[in-house]
Amino acid sequence: MKKIRPGKLLLTIVTSLGLISSLFFPSLAFAYSGYGLGTSHNPYLISSCQQLQEMDQDLAGYYILVSNIDCTGIGFTSIATVSSFSGTLDGQNHTILNLDVVTYGSMIARVNGATIKNINLKGGTSTCVSYCGGMVGDVTDSTLSNLHSSMTVSGGGIYSGGLVGSMRGSTSLSQSSFSGVFSGDAYSAGLVGAMWDAGTSVNDSFVTGTIHTVQSYHAVQSYVGTIVGGFFNGTINNTFSSATLDAGENYYDAGLVGDSQGTINNSFSATTINNQGGYANGLVGIDTSGTYSNNFIDAESNNTTNCGNNSGECTVVNNGNSDPGYFKNNTSNGPFSSWDFNAIWQQTSSYPILRNEADFVDPAAPNNGDANNDGIPDSYQANVANVQASDGTWSTMVVPADSGCVIRVLASIDRSTLPIDTGFTPLTQLDAFTLSCISTGDTFPVTMIFDKVYTNPIMRLYDGTLNAYHSFSSGSQPVFSTVTIGGIAKTKITYNINEGASIGSIGSQENWSGQPRGLSTQVIAPNTGFGVLKNNSAETIAEYVTAAFALLVVAEVIRRYTR
């Protein structure tokens, strides 16, 4: 029997333990610069472009965006260019501004078994070559939803898309859109470059913007579409395009799908097709082996009455501009009867929009979205938060940017649901907040701004455990001042908070919730007296007259006895 050396055995044991621990605790080897452990319970919190880049260090982690992110001027290196991203990225309806991908072309190059959702790419650029999409490149067995992009994706790649490059396995894309500028070659499109497998699907999505066809790999055919370029398998349901397609000559380009071999249902093309060559069609560039149900094209905008190269792929409307508003401002024409206008789509005066697009609109905060007046939109700062109370007043909370804390929650609590704070008249509702901090035990100042001036305010805190209010302790009184922001005088309060103990099992991090607090004014003692009790005119005169009379009597007595 072969003898095992002790040193080698020890090395084997240590290595095995390390591998096992990395499987269960991958973040042990990853010192994320922000808060979080990368689990669904304690996700990594992304609040900067630099932290977004750090995703490459834990491709299985759970990530959420806690604010909009401004990547302007930062050259972004694609994530997961070698191994695939298999975790979760939830944008929580936040926007990534001006993401310029300088390598590989996709924000996340390879994706396998992941969930990516609720993200808006606003502006930005990428150069795609193949299997590349502005947001995600080559995607397998993953769920993509509520993803939107207005990027400029160039490069003329194949199997590339403005949003998604290539979909495989059981990958699904839903409630998403592309509204930027896309330039692609063979089997490319504004939304998805190529769908390969039967389990792939695109549902309730649309494309606007501009699609350019570029001849690079194929001398004649390009099969460029707006929704999908190379539709080799899978299902497309409830989609539309109102994009502009600059189709080249002799390319099988189309208003919706390039090369169609899958199933297309309940979709329509209102694509404006320019520079049409000999084979540009309204619905599909070439119908290789597709199946179709309840699809439509606007003949006028598509500049053709051909749905595809066969017959029966779709119904042609607005021929000769007979009904230009056919797909606009209604929920019944064309495929709309099969669409969900209650939960997913919303009718407008023009083409329908996805209801989830409204989730990306920044809430109206004071001072045009910069309530703390630091020149940066509050929606792009995870250390600033605004909340509007039920009575319409706003309050703003600011923690120092270098505190290592982000404001996870800032909510307004209606005082009428709580006991009366005896002796105090409320001026504002209560604000409840939760901070996530990368350190513990620190003390730092917090600033709150209320959008009006209050007289003699006092900050009162509500202790839910005791079901009673209290003020700050005598050693940590808040400092009140008046500040003018946007021409409006406001009440500003600064006070210190002390971070609590660690809650993380790894490292020293903290989720810290402060007691709900708001402004009140103290009840004043009554005025139960007026003027001086005595010394009215009559009493004063009587006293002096009495004294004078007494003196006169004494004087008379003295005079008589001194004669």
Next chain:
Amino acid sequence: MRVKKYVPYAMIAIGFGLIITGVVVAFTQQKQNEKIIKIASADGVTLPTTKKITESEFQKYTVAASLPRYIFIPSINVKAIVQSVGLTKNNQIDTPNSIYNTGWFNQSSKPGQAGATVIDGHFGTWQTKGIFSGISGLKPGTIVQIQRGDGTKLNYSVVSVKTYPLANVDMNALLNPVNSKIPGLNLITCSGSVNKGTYQYDKRVIVFAQLVK
């Protein structure tokens, strides 16, 4: 001897001088009081009436069952109705409309309930003393009786009497029972001297009492 001769005349002169001084001071005081009335009016303060209610009006006075109707402090001859008062626009506890009535602060506890029942009463005006002018002299153990609208009589025993400068009245003490486990009764009125140029007294006195069985 010559000095003795002039002493009486000096005293007569002093006497007339005192009379003249007294008249001047009296008129000056009257002018000051009129000024105080003007200041109070400008502040939106309604001066309490000094008209006493009749015994018939006293007996006819009613309130809801659980609210305080009468207050009795036999040791200082207090027998008064209890009106309900809230907050003024300046967030100040309001006062009864007569110097002979008292006011229950309607954000405080009702008699017999947990917490403190807060009742204020006037110390007085420059014309006459108010119903609570004598509460600063109450001794521990003195009984104060509250009769509710439903006829229930509640006896409270004085625990302590404290005086505060107007700028530092302990509102937390006023609005809470002296013993957190026993329903309290806190009485408040003015004391001290009138701040020059104002009509306000510079102190407040609070009587802390608690319910006894």
